[in-house]
Amino acid sequence: MIVFNYEEDVAAYTVKAATDPRVANRVIIYRPPANIASQSEQIFAWEKKTGRSLKRVHVLEEEIIKRSETLPFPDNIPVAVLHNIFIKGEQMGYELKEEDLEASKLYPDYNYTTIDQYLEMCLVNPLQTKLAAFA
Numbered sequence: 001m002i003v004f005n006y007e008e009d010v011a012a013y014t015v016k017a018a019t020d021p022r023v024a025n026r027v028i029i030y031r032p033p034a035n036i037a038s039q040s041e042q043i044f045a046w047e048k049k050t051g052r053s054l055k056r057v058h059v060l061e062e063e064i065i066k067r068s069e070t071l072p073f074p075d076n077i078p079v080a081v082l083h084n085i086f087i088k089g090e091q092m093g094y095e096l097k098e099e100d101l102e103a104s105k106l107y108p109d110y111n112y113t114t115i116d117q118y119l120e121m122c123l124v125n126p127l128q129t130k131l132a133a134f135a
Contacts, residue, residue: 001092002085004035004042006113013103013110023101031096032104032112039086042115049119061087 017023019035037045047053064087068080084090096102104112113121 001036001089002039002042003031003091004037004115004118005030006118009110009112013112015109016110017103018109020106022106024103026102028103029096030103032114034036034114035112037091037115045115046119049116049123099118101133 009032013028013030017028033043043054064083065081068076068083070076071079081116104110
């Protein structure tokens with residue numbers, strides 16, 4: 001499972017937290033409940049929204065690790081990050097505790113962008129590629 005966070009939502013939560021005394025010297029976790037999905041669920045959602053089927057190519061974990069170790073820097077970074085997120089599941093590798101601050105619960109008045117809303121944006125009005133995006 002992965003957590004999808006739209007960068008504008010992370011920015012909005014960060015601005016809210018910057019002046020919130022409840023957050024002073026604490027870590028905020030961005031894990032909106034409606035945005036927790038597997039890679040397969042995200043692919044299915046895109047197929048449903050577009051009405052098209054995507055061709056699936058399965059790559060063994062060992063091959064991804066090998067690529068992250070053998071590609072030159074910085075080409076190896078996206079491969080390593082995607083391995084960490086989609087295969088290792090590090091975003092969801094721990095349970096939230098009662099004392100953890102999760103952004104969508106801390107600020108329930110903020111309507112974060114759901115996976116479905118983001119896919120709709122990509123379909124109707126594709127976003128400009130950000131400088132930090134993987135090429």
